[in-house]
Amino acid sequence: MSKHTPNCYEFGPFRMDRAERLLTREGAPVPLTPKAFEVLLTLVERSGHVVSKEALLARVWPDRYVEESNVTQLVFVLRKLLGPDDDGHHYIETVPTRGYRFNGRVKEAHAEETAPARHERRAAAPQPAAWSGGPVRSIAVLPLANESGKPDLEYLCDGVTETLINALSHVPQLKVMARNTVFRYRGREADARQVGRALDVQSVLVGRVRLSDGHLVISAEVVDADDGSQVWGTRIVRDRANLIALVEEAASEIASGLRLKLTRDESLELTRRYTADLEAYRLYLKGRYLWNKRSTKEIAQAVEYFEQAIGINPNYAMAYVGLADCYNLLRTRSGLAPRAASPRIKLVLQKALELDETLAEAHASMGHYLTTFEWDWPGGEREFLRAIELNPNCVTAHHWYALNLRSLGRTAEAMNELRIALGLDPLSPNISASVAAIYYAERQYDRALASCRDALELNPASPSHLAYVGMIYSHTGRHEEAVAVHTRLTTVWDDPEAWMLLGYSYAAAGWAWEAREILGRLLDSSQRVYIPQFYLALIHVGLGEYDAAFERLERAYEGRDGDLAFVKFDPKMDPLRPDPRFTRLLERLGLQDGSQGPPG
Secondary structure: OOOOOOOEEEEOOEEEEOOOOEEEEOOEEOOOOHHHHHHHHHHHHOOOOEEOHHHHHHHHOOOOOOOOHHHHHHHHHHHHHHOEOOOOOEOEEEEOOOEEEEOOOOEEEOOOOOHHHHHHHHHHOOOOOOOOOOOOOEEEEOOOEEOOOOHHHHHHHHHHHHHHHHHHHOOOOOEEOOHHHHHHHOOOOOOHHHHHHHHOOOEEEEEEEEEEOOEEEEEEEEEEOOOOOEEEEEEEEEEHHHHHHHHHHHHHHHHHHOOOOOOHHHHHHHOOOOOOOHHHHHHHHHHHHHHOOOOHHHHHHHHHHHHHHHHHOOOOHHHHHHHHHHHHHHHHHOOOOHHHHHHHHHHHHHHHHHHOOOOHHHHHHHHHHHHHOOOOHHHHHHHHHHHHHHOOOOHHHHHHHHHHHHHOOOHHHHHHHHHHHHHHOOOOHHHHHHHHHHHHHOOOHHHHHHHHHHHHHHOOOOHHHHHHHHHHHHHOOOHHHHHHHHHHHHHHOOOHHHHHHHHHHHHHOOOHHHHHHHHHHHHHHOOOOOOOHHHHHHHHHHOOOHHHHHHHHHHHHHHOOHHHHHHHHOHHHHHHOOOHHHHHHHHHHOOOOOOOOOOO
16 A cells, blocks of 8 residues: 555644645745755655755755755744744754754644635745746846956946846746845855845846946846756846946846736836936946945945935936935934934835825835834824835835834734745844744743744854843843843944843842943943934933833933833833833824733
8 A cells, every 4th residue: 555645744733735735824824935844844744853964965965965954044044933932932943963853733634725716826926946947036136246346336236136136026937036145145256046046036146247348248047946957047248338228128037038928007017117227227326235235435435325326316216216215324322312213214205105196115215214213003004005005026125014013913924024034145144033022022032032043053243132132131030141141242342232131130130239330331422422222211221210110211311212112012111011101102103002011
């Protein structure tokens, strides 16, 4: 008798359909790429047993050499998408030196749905499929290599890459890896197949830019991540003065090479010109190049480039968005007070939307502004939803919308947005930290800690995750460990927030002298740069000085401190909740709905 192989499995709220290659959560499709589905299926089939990395590699990538890091990253993504089980534990457990074990309660299920019903549900959220000659469904655009030998053209290579990613992300049927994830491969001799497998995408675009007799030459090819074969390739030569036309042509040829069937509107969006002025475009690319460096000095330089681009073309909407992004970062990086930054941010975003209402990036940034500076929760939500409507692949919109939902206590919706964001940007530490933040706000400390530890396996010096680990230790009575973790945080992230967290950990541990020393240091710094009053309030809370804490919170409200957006469910605020002053603060923030304390 042949061994019975079930067609479907069920565990928790999930159902796996082997034949349809489909995972659903309470009937709704969960976006899994083929390799991720295969890894999960292998673990589910052997539920309760350890599956070695070697066995997973042999099952998912037969007859091909693949590094173990591919499995590690896929498991990391699966954990984020699945979330914890009813007992607060990961479905997938890491067994040190041995492999992984699926711990969910699995039962066999029958394929009860009719074929048409399955077809309708899959059509609502199409899943990527292995290359079979049809349209490519998922792609990672690697940073174009600079073969010109001229360092001053690095901005051009990065800018063209980012422009291509942005253009392709507007194609609804194509999943495009976000910039933050693919730019981890910048400057590396990366094998396209290994990258594709690590990111679990169907195809990878690799390309080069060089100068030849005053002409710009782009050579690009799309590689099938499964077998390394070339799906499509091209070589585009244009006069250096025709850079904009070169990028448009590249985007159009790539879409054709990927065999995408585009509507007329989609084709126009793909080759959309945000400016016809070459110099303005070059200045914009230089501004984005420096903005992505993220240092205070380089962001200030980026401001100059964006302003120059606007000076040449006052109707360049994307340059206004770049300017707003700079002001937002300078607010936190250079101690720019919110009351000084907010009018600038709002003004340039309003101008961008006045010029082009269809810019998803502008709507996402406006949503972030409304929730962070004005605490306009309905207005922010409208902007985020509009951004996602315009570009479902806009990872920033999904991420920031999740933060909006988190502030309001709409946890399930926030987690869903984060799952979508992680699917587009699986290696983002900021999105991963937001998952931990939700568990932390829900007082589900075990889940938050597990989420942080997963991320720290990939990046042991991640500031956001170290911050949450230390806070969790403080709330669970592990005070010496909290101090140790936050001390380490200050060595990898010399920022006022890191020092505030160390001061809070000292105070929670009962080490008042050390906490006051840090409080004094922050007060001294506040004479030179803006230090959020919210930071000072938290140290006072840890010291049990609640009147002083409320005084600082009042100043934070008057100063429009962005951190107040998350105050309603912050565990560090628990000692203040019984005080009527805390209720009044929530009311003024628009966060009081008749209930106090954590959601649920």
